[in-house]
Every structure is written in structure tokens, then in C-alpha cells.
Amino acid sequence: MINKHSPLPIYYQLEQGIKEMIEKGQLQPGEMIPSEREWSERYDISRMTVRQAINNLVNDGYLVRQRGKGTFVATKKIEQPLKGLTSFSEDMRARGMEPGTKVLSFSTIPASSSLAGQLHVSEGEEVYEIRRLRLADQLPIALEIAYVPCSLVPHLTEEIVSGSFYEFIEQKQLLTIRSATQILEASVARKVEADLLQIKEGAPVLLIQRNSYLENGQPLEVVKSVYRADRYKFMIEMER
Amino acid sequence: MINKHSPLPIYYQLEQGIKEMIEKGQLQPGEMIPSEREWSERYDISRMTVRQAINNLVNDGYLVRQRGKGTFVATKKIEQPLKGLTSFSEDMRARGMEPGTKVLSFSTIPASSSLAGQLHVSEGEEVYEIRRLRLADQLPIALEIAYVPCSLVPHLTEEIVSGSFYEFIEQKQLLTIRSATQILEASVARKVEADLLQIKEGAPVLLIQRNSYLENGQPLEVVKSVYRADRYKFMIEMER
DNA sequence: ATATCAAATTGGTATAGACAACTATATAAT
DNA sequence: ATTATATAGTTGTCTATACCAATTTGATAT
Structure with missing residues (x-):
């Protein structure tokens, strides 16, 4: 999943990888994903780099963080809010x-x-x-x-x-x-x-x-x- | 602007401070704000902490980053808080x-x-x-x-x-x-x-x-x- | 069984430093 | 005058580490 010699940033590779796992259903809504330290050790990258990937996914609504508990796949769907101005x-x-x-x-x-x-x-x-x-x-x-x-x-x-x-x-x-x-x-x-x-x-x-x-x-x-x-x-x- | 002994996180204090400067017009739309290293040195805080503050403001649409050039106050106005989302x-x-x-x-x-x-x-x-x-x-x-x-x-x-x-x-x-x-x-x-x-x-x-x-x-x-x-x-x- | 405390685990904040990628500007060579 | 080249300044990426804060877990005492 992570290629350190790719021109793509590591955080970006991880971000896309996690997103893919969510979209493929390998990570289910509400499910806890591996901890930041776990990603960090598994791919031998810094925890701060992991945080950058996860931050982006949180901002995009894919993940939800809970201090002391873990990081979870969001339950609320990503969807374009059709603002009600419909026929x-x-x-x-x-x-x-x-x-x-x-x-x-x-x-x-x-x-x-x-x-x-x-x-x-x-x-x-x-x-x-x-x-x-x-x-x-x-x-x-x-x-x-x-x-x-x-x-x-x-x-x-x-x-x-x-x-x-x-x-x-x-x-x-x-x-x-x-x-x-x-x-x-x-x-x-x-x-x-x-x-x-x-x-x-x-x-x-x-x-x-x-x-x-x-x-x-x-x-x-x-x-x-x-x-x-x-x-x-x-x-x-x-x-x- | 920054109080290191406040219970509020430093990045949060800086974030609010910059936001306030924008809202008060001390920083004009399109204007370049001080560089990350400048904030860092001015308040004797780490550049990564500055980045966290600026990141949040970028995500909220207050600032725009341009690699190699600087960070600028967004020209488009922040959406006025909430119609209908009232208590x-x-x-x-x-x-x-x-x-x-x-x-x-x-x-x-x-x-x-x-x-x-x-x-x-x-x-x-x-x-x-x-x-x-x-x-x-x-x-x-x-x-x-x-x-x-x-x-x-x-x-x-x-x-x-x-x-x-x-x-x-x-x-x-x-x-x-x-x-x-x-x-x-x-x-x-x-x-x-x-x-x-x-x-x-x-x-x-x-x-x-x-x-x-x-x-x-x-x-x-x-x-x-x-x-x-x-x-x-x-x-x-x-x-x- | 229940309550209490301690340890382990998790995310949150913060530091200091390094190098890469990009932009603009000044300087030197042509 | 034009074109390279250096250089200084910017954000982008990444590391390694440390400690804080919230939560869970498990051991211990009652």
C-alpha cells in the first residue's frame, strides 16, 4: 500500500488506501480503524504522517476521531446535499x-x-x-x-x-x-x-x-x- | 495574542487570532499574510503548530495557500452562518x-x-x-x-x-x-x-x-x- | 460482586529539524 | 539585451520524540 520511493507523498498514498478500503467495504461504517501508532509501525512511517492522512479523511467526512477511543468510519454518508430547491x-x-x-x-x-x-x-x-x-x-x-x-x-x-x-x-x-x-x-x-x-x-x-x-x-x-x-x-x- | 500557559491550545489561539484579524479587516482579502516561519519566530512556537492553525483556516475557507509564494486571505466571503439552524x-x-x-x-x-x-x-x-x-x-x-x-x-x-x-x-x-x-x-x-x-x-x-x-x-x-x-x-x- | 486504583491504549498538542518543490529576484555570463 | 545561474524566501513533506488528555482494561482491595 505504501511505496516510499513513489513520487506521490506518503500521506497521500495512505489516505487513498484507507479511502479505498472504506469504499470497498473492507472497513465498515462505525468500525474502528487501526490506531495511528499501528499504521505508523506497520508501514514504518512517522505518526505525524499518518495523522496527516487521517486528518484529510476526517475533513472529508470519511472518518470520525474520538480521543481515547479510536478513529471510526463515519456512519453518515458522503452526499451532495440537494438543497431542497427541487421540483x-x-x-x-x-x-x-x-x-x-x-x-x-x-x-x-x-x-x-x-x-x-x-x-x-x-x-x-x-x-x-x-x-x-x-x-x-x-x-x-x-x-x-x-x-x-x-x-x-x-x-x-x-x-x-x-x-x-x-x-x-x-x-x-x-x-x-x-x-x-x-x-x-x-x-x-x-x-x-x-x-x-x-x-x-x-x-x-x-x-x-x-x-x-x-x-x-x-x-x-x-x-x-x-x-x-x-x-x-x-x-x-x-x-x- | 499567544499565551503559552493558557489551557487553550496554541494553534487554536493563533487560529482565532488570525481569523479575527481577517474579520476586523486588518488583513484584507487577497493580501499575503506573514509566512509560517515569521509567525513561528514572532511567537516562539514551532512551525508545525503554525501550520495546524493555518490548515484549519484554509479548510474553513479563510485562507488560500500557494506553494513558493505565500498564504493569502481568501477573496470570496465566508458563508454567513446559518439560515434555519437556530435554537x-x-x-x-x-x-x-x-x-x-x-x-x-x-x-x-x-x-x-x-x-x-x-x-x-x-x-x-x-x-x-x-x-x-x-x-x-x-x-x-x-x-x-x-x-x-x-x-x-x-x-x-x-x-x-x-x-x-x-x-x-x-x-x-x-x-x-x-x-x-x-x-x-x-x-x-x-x-x-x-x-x-x-x-x-x-x-x-x-x-x-x-x-x-x-x-x-x-x-x-x-x-x-x-x-x-x-x-x-x-x-x-x-x-x- | 463491587468499588477503586493503576496501567495500557488511544488520539491531541507541540517541538526541532531536515530536505524537497516552487517562485521571485538579483547577478553573472553570453 | 537576453539568457543562464545562483540565492533567498515560500509552502510541502517527513521524521523522531515527548508529553498531555480521555478512555478502556485489568488487577486489587473491600
């Missing part, structure tokens, strides 16, 4: 389910006062109102009402909104969603919602309101969703 | 409410299999179990059960957990929470929860499970909360 379709696929959409209604309405404020348009200006039933593996999972200013996406059709609206926006309209705020709250299903979602009236549901914004801060859409609590949990990873 | 107390104050806590129970229990996995401790190892009723403006708003490995915070007391645990952790224990995952789901209150929260059985509640991690990826705590849906909405801002 319904992406979200469902990430959960291993097949997304589906049934358009319940598609029309334009004059913006109410509240909506106008949130979308930064004049009160009464035309906005799309899109009601959709969202499916996961052919079963209802959420009810959505989306509002989008007509001026931003002039030629929206029912066909488009039956697919992935986000992909259409980004690919065809060259608009990029830059940020969003989401508000989540717990509630219980009302009669009309329960019927569409095929649950009982009074069953728990998760209400999510998402406001999405473009690069320049212009609001793109407001979406109010009602998710079946028995089929949907919202997960978010945060770092600082 | 209950911070959260409540941000909402204009006065936070309060009533400790319902405080004990140590052996970690269950699931908990051991999540906290990265051995099954059966002692963990604190802290049950708290959270108040906002003197009224119940949430029920919390937190689990923390005893080994990480050896001398936790009931007095401490009746205040802000996070502030205690960061200020007194020198542990920094680096990331967290949160899972939110809607549910309805069971009898025992309803009584404590002063709501009706079957009323909607928001369940939040938060897993917090330290800098090295070590899990610090698992917190399961039950929030009154009528008094609490979860809001998050996301950017990409």
Missing part, C-alpha cells in the same frame, strides 16, 4: 417514486390583493391559476394550486403544466429560479381535499406554501400544496 | 415571542439500537434523555425529547437544560454545530401530548425531528418535537 418531479424521483400529474383546472384570473403583493404585480393583473393533483406511483400524494404572472410566461398551456413546469421554465424560457421560501404547517384534510387525496376527512396533512424567485428577485410563482401526511415527510439538510 | 430560543425571539422551558424529565438511559446508530455511540451506551415543554409567551407551543451522548457533554445538569442548551454547548463546551437534518411531518395529537400542549386530542401537530452534527460529523443530538400547529409554522429560505 416535485425531482423530489419524487429522489424518493424512488414515479411522479405523475393530473391537471384539475387551468385558467387565468385577476390577481387578488394578497397575490399581487406576493408576485409583485398590480392588483387585478392576469395570473395563471393551475390546480393539479400530484401522484406518486399512480397514487395521490398532494394537491397543488400554483399562481404565475402571465406576463412572465406568456404562452403557457395545459400540456406544459401537465409535465414538469420547472424544467420548462429553465430550459425553454431561460429563466433560472434562484431562491425560494417555504412555509410548512400541519393541518387536517377538509372534505374536498380528502376526496381528491383519497383520505378521510380530518386526516393529517402537511401544508406547504412555496414562493419562488428568479435571479433578479422577481417572484415567479406562489404554490400552495396539501400533502398527505401518511405518504410525505419533508426533509431538509442545513449547513452553516 | 428554539433564537427561533422564538425572532418571532417576537418570549421563549420559556419547563423540564419534564432529565435522566440518562442506555441507547437503543436506532438511537445508537443515529448518535454514533455503542448500543447501550448512556445518553441523556431530556423531555421539555417549550413555551412561547408563557403558553405551551411544543413538546421536545432530546437525546445527547453523555460522553460528549459529561456534566450536563437540569439547570443547564432549562436554559438554552445550544448556547451552553457553543460557549462553554467549545463545540460548534456544523450541520443538521430536519424531517417534518404532519400528525395529530395523541392524548398525552394534547394534555401537555393544552389542545384537543386529534388536533393537528407538526412533528419535527432534528439531527445535529458537529464539525467533524459527530452527531451531537437527536431531538423529536411536537409543535402545536395552531401556534407554529416552519419557515425556511433556500438559495442555490
Whole structure:
């Protein structure tokens, strides 16, 4: 594993070697790896050099140190945090389910006062109102009402909104969603919602309101969703 | 800047000192900082100790190294600490409410299999179990059960957990929470929860499970909360 | 059996020194 | 003027050692 005459630094060779053992499963998550002194003696290298290799792996999240106990393979997976700014379709696929959409209604309405404020348009200006039933593996999972200013996406059709609206926006309209705020709250299903979602009236549901914004801060859409609590949990990873 | 008789490690003192100089603007972005040997001689400490301090700052994105040239203050700004990674107390104050806590129970229990996995401790190892009723403006708003490995915070007391645990952790224990995952789901209150929260059985509640991690990826705590849906909405801002 | 203490083991901090690799600059040779 | 060459300064790698701090283990006393 270690070649002292290689042009590659020793710490780097050891680092890659340990990483490989983890990735091949020769070292299991949670398992204690040999102590620093053990590596040092086994390959006849300085303990400080071993520490340099292990330090890097700790920084990369592969290993966890515990003073007095040992160094362990991390249990938490290394993964790119998909920051939650995903479309319904992406979200469902990430959960291993097949997304589906049934358009319940598609029309334009004059913006109410509240909506106008949130979308930064004049009160009464035309906005799309899109009601959709969202499916996961052919079963209802959420009810959505989306509002989008007509001026931003002039030629929206029912066909488009039956697919992935986000992909259409980004690919065809060259608009990029830059940020969003989401508000989540717990509630219980009302009669009309329960019927569409095929649950009982009074069953728990998760209400999510998402406001999405473009690069320049212009609001793109407001979406109010009602998710079946028995089929949907919202997960978010945060770092600082 | 360096006190050799301080209980704080020398590399840590230097690290904080340099960081402070950057944040105060005494070292400007792009500027070359003194060389490793210079720090070493100036404070009469070993160059390897200087390297440890600088390494950490490089890993944190404050500095950039260039072999043969020097070490420079990074031009790109450090990401502003945390949106959403707030303590209950911070959260409540941000909402204009006065936070309060009533400790319902405080004990140590052996970690269950699931908990051991999540906290990265051995099954059966002692963990604190802290049950708290959270108040906002003197009224119940949430029920919390937190689990923390005893080994990480050896001398936790009931007095401490009746205040802000996070502030205690960061200020007194020198542990920094680096990331967290949160899972939110809607549910309805069971009898025992309803009584404590002063709501009706079957009323909607928001369940939040938060897993917090330290800098090295070590899990610090698992917190399961039950929030009154009528008094609490979860809001998050996301950017990409 | 249980509690206590001591030893062994582990990672954490720190030192002093050496040489390599790279960059920039000054100097000398062409 | 241009091109080598030396040299001084930088970070990068590595060694060998020492002691500290936290934890586990095992022996011992009760």
C-alpha cells in the first residue's frame, strides 16, 4: 500500500488506501480503524504522517476521531446535499417514486390583493391559476394550486403544466429560479381535499406554501400544496 | 495574542487570532499574510503548530495557500452562518415571542439500537434523555425529547437544560454545530401530548425531528418535537 | 460482586529539524 | 539585451520524540 520511493507523498498514498478500503467495504461504517501508532509501525512511517492522512479523511467526512477511543468510519454518508430547491418531479424521483400529474383546472384570473403583493404585480393583473393533483406511483400524494404572472410566461398551456413546469421554465424560457421560501404547517384534510387525496376527512396533512424567485428577485410563482401526511415527510439538510 | 500557559491550545489561539484579524479587516482579502516561519519566530512556537492553525483556516475557507509564494486571505466571503439552524430560543425571539422551558424529565438511559446508530455511540451506551415543554409567551407551543451522548457533554445538569442548551454547548463546551437534518411531518395529537400542549386530542401537530452534527460529523443530538400547529409554522429560505 | 486504583491504549498538542518543490529576484555570463 | 545561474524566501513533506488528555482494561482491595 505504501511505496516510499513513489513520487506521490506518503500521506497521500495512505489516505487513498484507507479511502479505498472504506469504499470497498473492507472497513465498515462505525468500525474502528487501526490506531495511528499501528499504521505508523506497520508501514514504518512517522505518526505525524499518518495523522496527516487521517486528518484529510476526517475533513472529508470519511472518518470520525474520538480521543481515547479510536478513529471510526463515519456512519453518515458522503452526499451532495440537494438543497431542497427541487421540483416535485425531482423530489419524487429522489424518493424512488414515479411522479405523475393530473391537471384539475387551468385558467387565468385577476390577481387578488394578497397575490399581487406576493408576485409583485398590480392588483387585478392576469395570473395563471393551475390546480393539479400530484401522484406518486399512480397514487395521490398532494394537491397543488400554483399562481404565475402571465406576463412572465406568456404562452403557457395545459400540456406544459401537465409535465414538469420547472424544467420548462429553465430550459425553454431561460429563466433560472434562484431562491425560494417555504412555509410548512400541519393541518387536517377538509372534505374536498380528502376526496381528491383519497383520505378521510380530518386526516393529517402537511401544508406547504412555496414562493419562488428568479435571479433578479422577481417572484415567479406562489404554490400552495396539501400533502398527505401518511405518504410525505419533508426533509431538509442545513449547513452553516 | 499567544499565551503559552493558557489551557487553550496554541494553534487554536493563533487560529482565532488570525481569523479575527481577517474579520476586523486588518488583513484584507487577497493580501499575503506573514509566512509560517515569521509567525513561528514572532511567537516562539514551532512551525508545525503554525501550520495546524493555518490548515484549519484554509479548510474553513479563510485562507488560500500557494506553494513558493505565500498564504493569502481568501477573496470570496465566508458563508454567513446559518439560515434555519437556530435554537428554539433564537427561533422564538425572532418571532417576537418570549421563549420559556419547563423540564419534564432529565435522566440518562442506555441507547437503543436506532438511537445508537443515529448518535454514533455503542448500543447501550448512556445518553441523556431530556423531555421539555417549550413555551412561547408563557403558553405551551411544543413538546421536545432530546437525546445527547453523555460522553460528549459529561456534566450536563437540569439547570443547564432549562436554559438554552445550544448556547451552553457553543460557549462553554467549545463545540460548534456544523450541520443538521430536519424531517417534518404532519400528525395529530395523541392524548398525552394534547394534555401537555393544552389542545384537543386529534388536533393537528407538526412533528419535527432534528439531527445535529458537529464539525467533524459527530452527531451531537437527536431531538423529536411536537409543535402545536395552531401556534407554529416552519419557515425556511433556500438559495442555490 | 463491587468499588477503586493503576496501567495500557488511544488520539491531541507541540517541538526541532531536515530536505524537497516552487517562485521571485538579483547577478553573472553570453 | 537576453539568457543562464545562483540565492533567498515560500509552502510541502517527513521524521523522531515527548508529553498531555480521555478512555478502556485489568488487577486489587473491600
